[in-house]
Amino acid sequence: MERKTLTDKLLTVIREKKLISAAKLEKAISIQKKEGIPIGKILLRENIMPHKDFIALLSEQLNIPPIDLTKYKIDPAISTLIPEKLALQHSIIAMSKIGDTLTVAMADPTDVVAVDNVKTLTAPAISNLDIVIAGENDIKEALSRAFGGTTEDIAEIVKDVETEDVELVEDEKIDIGEITAESKKAPIVKIVSLILNEALRRRASDIHIEPQEKDLRVRYRIDGVLHEAQRLPKDNQNAIIVRLKIMAKLDITETRRPQDGRFRIKMGKKNIDFRVSILPIAFGNKVVLRALDKTNLEIGLDKLGFLPKPLNSFEKALEKPFGMILLTGPTGSGKSTTLYSIVNKLNTPAKNIVTIEDPVEYEVGGITQVQVKPDIKLTFANGLKSILRQSPDIIMIGEIRDFETADIAIKASLTGQLVFSTLHTNDAAGAITRLMDMGIEPFLIAASLVLTGAQRLAREICPRCKVPLDIPRSVFEGLGDDVDINKLMKKAPFYHGKGCQRCGNTGYQGRIGILEALPIDDKLRDMITKRASIDDIRKYGIAQGMQTLRDGALENFAAGKITLEEVLRITTEK
Numbered sequence: 001m002e003r004k005t006l007t008d009k010l011l012t013v014i015r016e017k018k019l020i021s022a023a024k025l026e027k028a029i030s031i032q033k034k035e036g037i038p039i040g041k042i043l044l045r046e047n048i049m050p051h052k053d054f055i056a057l058l059s060e061q062l063n064i065p066p067i068d069l070t071k072y073k074i075d076p077a078i079s080t081l082i083p084e085k086l087a088l089q090h091s092i093i094a095m096s097k098i099g100d101t102l103t104v105a106m107a108d109p110t111d112v113v114a115v116d117n118v119k120t121l122t123a124p125a126i127s128n129l130d131i132v133i134a135g136e137n138d139i140k141e142a143l144s145r146a147f148g149g150t151t152e153d154i155a156e157i158v159k160d161v162e163t164e165d166v167e168l169v170e171d172e173k174i175d176i177g178e179i180t181a182e183s184k185k186a187p188i189v190k191i192v193s194l195i196l197n198e199a200l201r202r203r204a205s206d207i208h209i210e211p212q213e214k215d216l217r218v219r220y221r222i223d224g225v226l227h228e229a230q231r232l233p234k235d236n237q238n239a240i241i242v243r244l245k246i247m248a249k250l251d252i253t254e255t256r257r258p259q260d261g262r263f264r265i266k267m268g269k270k271n272i273d274f275r276v277s278i279l280p281i282a283f284g285n286k287v288v289l290r291a292l293d294k295t296n297l298e299i300g301l302d303k304l305g306f307l308p309k310p311l312n313s314f315e316k317a318l319e320k321p322f323g324m325i326l327l328t329g330p331t332g333s334g335k336s337t338t339l340y341s342i343v344n345k346l347n348t349p350a351k352n353i354v355t356i357e358d359p360v361e362y363e364v365g366g367i368t369q370v371q372v373k374p375d376i377k378l379t380f381a382n383g384l385k386s387i388l389r390q391s392p393d394i395i396m397i398g399e400i401r402d403f404e405t406a407d408i409a410i411k412a413s414l415t416g417q418l419v420f421s422t423l424h425t426n427d428a429a430g431a432i433t434r435l436m437d438m439g440i441e442p443f444l445i446a447a448s449l450v451l452t453g454a455q456r457l458a459r460e461i462c463p464r465c466k467v468p469l470d471i472p473r474s475v476f477e478g479l480g481d482d483v484d485i486n487k488l489m490k491k492a493p494f495y496h497g498k499g500c501q502r503c504g505n506t507g508y509q510g511r512i513g514i515l516e517a518l519p520i521d522d523k524l525r526d527m528i529t530k531r532a533s534i535d536d537i538r539k540y541g542i543a544q545g546m547q548t549l550r551d552g553a554l555e556n557f558a559a560g561k562i563t564l565e566e567v568l569r570i571t572t573e574k
Contacts, residue, residue, distance in 0.1 A: 007032075007039050009061055014049075019057070024048045035228065040108060044136065051135040059133050064109050069093075069138040079146035081126075082118055085191055087143055089230045090114035091136045101128040107136035112501050113198070113229070188239045191232065192247075196274075196289075198229065200267055202504070205291055209244070211237055211284030223459045223508050224332060241278075241285050248276040256280055260359060275359060292362055301341055304334075305512035307555060309547045313517035314453065318342065323450035324413040326400075328425040328434075334457045334513055335422045336361055336398075342420065343367065343396050354390060356383045357398035372398070380405040388412055397421035403439045410440060413448040426572075427549065428452040428518035429538040432528055446525035454516040456549055456570040458562045459508035465500035468493040471564060483554070491558035496565075512561060514552045514570065519544075 014025060020043075028042045035042075040058065043049040059066045074095055079087075081094045081102065091107035092114050102122060106114065109131050119129060195218055199207045204220035211217075216232040232240065245252045248261030259278040264271055273292040278285050301311060317325055327335045340362050347353055347366050358372035358380070368390070370383050380397060381404040387395060388408075400406045400421045413419040425434045431452040435445050471494050476485045497507025518541045520528075527537060542548065547555075550571040556562045 010039060010057065013057060013061065019053060020049055035226070038108065038110065038228075040110075041228070051137065055133050055135060058109065062109055062133075065132050067095075067105055067132045067134050069105060069134045069142050072142075074142055074146060076146045079142070081122060083121065084143070085187060085194075085232075086114075086117055086121065088140075088233055090117070091139045092118065093134075093139050093142050093146070095132070097126070100126055101130055102126045103130040103132065105132050105134035105139060105142075107134065107139055109133055110505075112504075188236065188243050191236065191240060192243050195229075196265060197267070199289075199291065200272065202229075203510070207287075207289040207291070209240070209287040209289075211241075211281065211286060213283055216240065222504070223506075223511050224457060225459075225506075227504070237284055241287055244276065244287055244289075245278065248274075250276070250278065255285055262359075273363065275361065290361075294362055294364070301338070301345065304338065304341065306515045307547065307552050309545070310453070310515040310517035310552065313451065313519050313546075314515070317451035317517075317519065318346070320418065320450050322413055322416050322418050324410060324419045324421070324448045325450050326421055326423055326431045326452045327455060328423045328428065328431045328452065329455040330424065332457070333455050334511075335455055338455060338513070339396055339420050339422065340364065343394065346394055351393045352391060353394040353396070354387045354392040355396040355398070356380060356387060357396075368392075381408055384408045384412070388417075392417055394418045395420070399423070400435075400438075406435055406438050406440050410435075410444050410448045414444070419448075425454070427454045427538065428516045428546070429534050429541060430454075432537055433534045436531065442529050442531055446520075446528040449520045449528075451520060452518045454549055456514045456553070457511040458514055458553060458556065458566045458570050460510045460512050460561055461495055461563060462497040462500060462503035462507055462509040464502045464509075465497045465507065466495050466560070467498050469496045470494075475564070479554075480550075488554065488558060494557065494564065495560045496563045507563075512556060514549055514556065516547065516549045516552065518546050 011025070011029070014020060015022075025048075028039060028046065028048050031042050031046065032039050040054060043054055044051060055066045058064070072095065074093065078097055079094050081097070082092060082104070087093055090111055090113070092111075093105050094102055095105055096103045102118075104118065108114075115129065115131075119126070195207060195209070199220050202220055202222055204222050205224075206221035208219040208221070208226065209216065210219065212234075215234050216237045217228065218230045218232065219226045220229050221227075242252050245259075245261075247263040249263070250259045250261045258280065261276045261278075262273060263276065264273050266272075270293065273294070275290040275292060277288045277290075279288070280286075301314065306314070317323075327338060329335050343353055343355070344364060347364065349366075352368070353366075354368040354370065356370040356372060360369045360371050363369065370378075370387065372378060372380055372383060380399070380401065384395070384397065384405060385408060395409070395412060395417050397405065397409055397419065398421070400409060400423055409419050409421060423431050423434050425431050429452070431454075432445060432449070436442060471492075473485065473489060476483065476488055479485075497503060497509075499505035499507045503509040518524075518537075521544070524537065524540060527540060548571075550567070553562065553567040553571045557564055557567050
C-alpha cells in the first residue's frame with residue numbers, strides 16, 4: 001500500500017474537516033506545484049488559512065506540541081545560542097536549555113535543513129533538540145526582542161510619515177561605498193558561503209536569488225525542479241548581491257543593465273565554477289548562479305545513463321573523420337554536458353579542438369574556447385569564419401540559431417571538420433526539418449549530417465526510499481497504441497520513491513539521460529534530398545531500429561530506474 005507523504009496527509013485532513021474552501025485549496029495546490037515550496041508556507045503566505053488553525057493542524061499530524069510565544073519571556077542568552085541569520089532564515093528560536101537538551105520553537109518543524117544546521121552549530125554542547133511549534137510572526141517578534149529589534153516591522157517606522165514627505169530614491173542614489181563595505185563584513189560573507197555550500201550539498205544545478213517586495217528569496221534547482229530554500233531579510237539584499245558581483249568581477253555600480261560573469265570556489269578537493277547572470281527586475285537585481293562541476297565531463301558517455309542502443313549509434317558516429325552531429329532538446333536537457341563529454345573524450349594533443357559558445361560553460365584545458373560577444377560583432381557566424389582559419393580538426397558550436405551559422409557549419413563539415421552543435425527541436429527527426437526551415441539546401445543537409453539526436457533528463461528514483469508500486473493496466477492504456485502493454489506488465493513490480501530525508505522528501509535523487517539517436521544512412525539522405533516530411537523521416541528511423549525518447553524512458557521505467565510520472569513528463573507519444 002502506498003505510504004502518504006506529510007503533504008498528502010495535510011491535504012486529506014483539510015478536505016475532510018473542510019478547514020478551507022475547495023477553491024482556495026486548489027489555488028494553494030496549484031501554487032505549490034508551480035513554485036515547489038511546502039504547502040504550509042503557501043497557505044500562510046497567501047492568507048488562505050489562519051496561523052492558529054495551521055499550527056493546530058500541523059501539531060496534530062506531527063504530534064508536536066504548539067506553544068504561544070507571547071506568554072513566554074525568553075532569556076536572550078538562550079535565544080542567541082542560534083545565530084541571528086540562521087534563526088531569521090528558518091523562523092526558529094531557542095527557548096530553554098536543560099543539560100545537553102535545547103528546546104526550540106519552529107514555524108515549520110518539517111524543515112530538516114534548519115534542524116541539521118542547529119545541531120551542527122550547537123554541537124558538542126547540545127546533543128538533543130526538543131521541538132515545539134509556534135506562529136511565524138510570534139517567532140519574528142521574539143527574535144526582534146532577543147537581538148535588539150533587528151526584525152522590526154517597517155510599518156512601525158513609517159506610520160507617522162506624511163505622503164508628501166516620501167521621496168522616490170533612484171538606484172543611482174544608493175551609497176555604493178557603504179553597501180560595498182557592508183558586503184565585506186563577516187555576516188554577509190557567511191550568508192553567501194552558506195547559500196553556496198547548501199546548494200552544493202543538496203546537489204543543486206542552479207541558485208536563484210530573487211528580490212521580493214519584502215524579502216530576498218533563495219531557490220535551488222535540484223534535479224531540474226526549483227525548491228524554495230530560504231528567505232533572507234530585505235535589509236541584507238543589496239550587500240548580498242554586491243558580494244556576489246565582487247566575486248564575479250562585475251560592475252557593482254551598474255544596477256540597470258544585465259551582466260554576466262563567473263567565479264570559482266574550492267569545496268573539499270573539487271573546484272566548482274559558477275556562471276553568474278544578473279538581471280534587473282522590479283525589486284532589485286535578480287542573480288542566477290549555474291554550478292559547473294568539471295568532474296561531470298570526465299565520466300564518459302557510457303556513464304551518463306544512456307541505453308546501449310542509442311549510445312552505440314552515437315559512438316559509431318564519433319568514429320567519422322568529418323561531418324556534422326546535432327543534439328536537440330529543450331533548455332536544461334543536458335545537451336551541453338553531453339557535447340562537452342564528447343569533446344573531452346576526443347581531446348588529445350593530435351587534435352585541434354575549437355569551441356564557440358554563448359557563454360563558455362566549462363573551461364577545459366587543451367581546448368580553444370571562444371566567447372560570443374555581439375556588442376563587438378563577435379557572433380556565432382563571424383566567430384566561426386575566424387575559427388575556420390585556425391585549421392581546426394573538431395568544432396563545437398554552442399547553438400545554431402540562424403541561417404548564416406548553419407550554412408558555415410555545414411560547409412565546414414563538408415571540408416574535413418567534425419562539427420558538433422545543438423538545436424531547439426522536439427526530437428531527432430525535427431533537427432533535419434529545422435535546418436530546412438532555416439533555408440539550408442536539402443542536398444547540403446544530406447551530405448553533411450552524420451547523426452541527429454534528441455536528449456532529455458529524467459529524475460531517478462531515490463535508492464534509499466524506493467518501494468514497489470502497483471499500477472493498474474488502465475493507466476498503461478493511456479500511453480498510446482504503439483505501447484506493448486502485455487510486455488510492459490510482465491516487468492512488474494514497478495517502483496517509486498516514498499520520500500525520505502536524503503532526497504528532501506521528493507522521492508527522487510539524481511538524473512539519468514534519455515537519448516534518441518538517428519544515424520543518417522543512404523536511404524535517409526535520399527529522403528532528405530527529396531524533402532521528405534518529418535513524420536516520414538521519423539517512421540523510417542523507427543523502422544530501422546531507432547529507439548525513441550518514449551521507448552527509452554519506458555525501458556528505464558520497466559527497469560525500476562524512473563517513475564511513470566517522469567516518462568509522461570519528459571516524453572510524448574510517437
